[in-house]
Amino acid sequence: MSDPRAQILGKIREIRGRGALSASNRHMLDTRLADHPRNVVPARADGPQAELIVQFMDYLGKAGATVLRVPKRSDVPAAVAEYLRDNNLPGRVRTTSDPEIDSLPWSDQEMLERTEGRAEKSDDVSVTSAVAGIAETGTLLLTSGKHTPTSLNFLPETHIVVLSAQTVVGSYEDAIDKVRKQGQLPRTLNFITGPSRTADVELTMEMGAHGPRQLHVILVDN
């Protein structure tokens, strides 16, 4: 019993009064994993898309994020530039390089300097895409990948997320289904609900603990 793995597993089996599981039992459990059935999903995660979008924006706001709804994708770079101006931020953004972001008409904004790639300490503002918006609690789902480094979601002080309204879903499970459909699970799934915060000093809520102080979502209708 010197193998620690055998030691732990052996002890569990001994307490359960059995060896490894019987084939039929194992099959039952394998099936449960393969089917990964849903449990109770709150009713609020179900509804017409238009209502889910409103609910998503509402919860996102309650979580301390700001949301701007724009009619079309080509409005995004201007909206980013305007947000930076309004908040006295430098005209420099670090962005993901996925088509969702890359294909936006950035060159329309001459004053805006854009670079792509993972975040560095000196980056103040990031602009990223998201896989889904989740209406249940106003949560964004972002995944890591070749064009979407995770550090952009945490290192800069301001995080701007560009999200297409049609990607708003009801529940966490709905969002996870989208990821499952893409094949192998990415290294990182980030469910983000508002900016970084802490209440560790005198239970006083303070934004911008380690992650972004501002989370701004630009929701694109079409």
Added chain:
Amino acid sequence: MDATAKSFKDQAKDGLENATLQDALGKLGFGFPLLRQMAADGLPEFDALRDQGRDIKNHVLEHLDYYLERFEEQVTGHGGQVHWCPTDGDARDAILKICQEARAKTVTKGKSMVTEEIAINAHLEAHGIKAIETDLGEYIIQLRNEPPSHIVGPAIHLNKEQIAGTFRSHHKELDPDRSLEEVPALVREAREVLRQKYIDADVGITGANFLVAETGSSIIVTNEGNGDLSQSLPRIHIVVASIEKVVPTLEDACTFLRLLARSATGQEFSAYTTFSTGPKRPDDPDGPEQYHVILLDNGRSDLLGTEFQDVLRCIRCGACMNHCPVYTSVGGHAYGSVYPGPIGSVLTPALAGIDQSHHLPNASTFCGKCEEVCPMRIPLPKMMRYWRERAFDQGQDPVAARWALAFWATAARWPALYHFGANVMTRLLHFMGKREGHLVRLPFAGGWTRHRDFPTPERATFQSQWRKRL
């Protein structure tokens, strides 16, 4: 684990006399229950989720070997590595070995109770590796060399002046004339100081709120984002998790996630919930090159199949302590153990031995509030009673209390004698205190009369009066 749970009474007294702590506990005991209630009321399915969460955990505990094996398969399949650790010492060794092989100089840490349990920081320090806590509360208490006083808010026992003092004495490189009066300034300073640490660290250590057997993922839930920086910037990510953290599927994880934040802080969802699966993919521009999971048993499997098994359902939300009249009176340090409050009173005897911690399960009024709010419906009072039985069987309780109990129990088993003796005592006490209506002092009842008067009994026992009525 430190064995100071023995001096609970002294530590409780310190807590009761600490005005800063009392202020904090007042806020905590009022605010958190209110926020939790609002969150629970706002979700009609809350209780159904609790039932389902409990059932899923029970299912996992019944088939724990299966789910751990499946979890390992998936971690390995994604290029990660699982380290099975029967004891805390095994876990320390495994972590140290990974750090040494990577020639690590510094480690940043996300908030993790289990790493407190295995006391990894001191072990790494002893081998020349600097471990830096990055959760603001944990960072503060690490600088002060104190244990956490709450599993969610480790530094709630401190006020901002104390924290400012700590920062001034540790952040010597900063301008000594800077202003640190207000909370935002403190938060900003910690942010700036820690930022470079994440970037410089060789290894990031996090805990896990859940492990997912289906995918081999580890899940962390935070509000600050420090755990994410710790697990995505350094070259190596080590997850430390105890064996009961495994859940079957991503869908099952969703059920627990809906309960966790609402129970802990009353939030709809914490700011950051992150699923990590294996090391970075070959094309990924960032993320760790190595992904290790330390699977810690440390006495948990001993609880399987016993009357204490249900405690393994715990998801560490802290609701039991936020609602506990004892915790909110004495604070977390009184418990002298890593896990304070009702959950600690059940878990600590299991981890440290009841002989080291018999006060903890005894120091409860059995009010039942903890069980009422526990998202996993853990019958905490019942399990505290089971520990009391073990402590009693081992003779852990004070001799005087034992004798008093034995005397009383013997009397109670002889009704005629009991009724006679009771009436004598009642008449005596009545005579002593009828004029005032209460007794200010009473022999053998100093515990009562030190703080309150003792209401005088009526003239004779009910039984004796009833017999006369018949």
Added chain:
Amino acid sequence: MTSSDDLPPGDAAPAEKRANVALFVTCLVDLFRPSIGFATVKLLEEAGLRVSVPQGQTCCGQPAYNSGDRKNAMAIAKQTITALEPFDYVVAPSGSCAAMISAHYPDLMRADIQWSKRARAVAMKTFEITQFLVDVLKVEKVDARFEEDVVYHDSCSGLRELKIKSQPRKLLSSVDGLHFKELMDEEGCCGFGGTFCVKYSDVSNKIVDRKTQAIEASGAETLIAGDLGCLMNMAGKLSRAGSSVRVRHVAEVLAGMTDGPAIGEPQPDE
């Protein structure tokens, strides 16, 4: 007292058909405040029941049970079960003792098939007084007068183990002249906890202090609750703090037996 239901047979029924109720008086009421016992008897008799006080009862065994002394707890439980099983119902003026019998005896006896069966049978017919009046006898109101502003404290065992919340309030609101005040954290523990209050006296003091401050702040003249342990704890603290708030058991108020001194008040010679 009026009852909307005819179960069990009330006043009109012939004596032999009346339900036999055992009063489990509880050791604290027996020792310290028999008037609560008599008030309970009065409420039960007015509801048309025949009340007995089995002599074989002493205490429900909680002090042993909660101290981890299972052996003595079981011995006392067996004695109590034997004393109570001949009756149709068992009623106690305490949520804590009623819960001990109805919620904990079966668990305590679980290892012994014979005794566990007997424990379950007694458990099924054991009730706290307000619970019995409202849930079993379907009593809607009482005939009593108490012209005071009151707060009601929910004792933990009754509240969480027996779900006693609405019953005492329903009956109390039918008492003439009684007016409810709002009590902050009315479901919060008073810090009594049986032997806890002497074993961990300083902690208990902190908890009861918080409680009595809330009671003071409510502006109530009288504090009412259903468990004498909690009442003595809070009365003792209020008295030590020099408060003028009086303290009474719910049964006394419902039975209209509030002429005598409240808990902890001077008792004139009889």
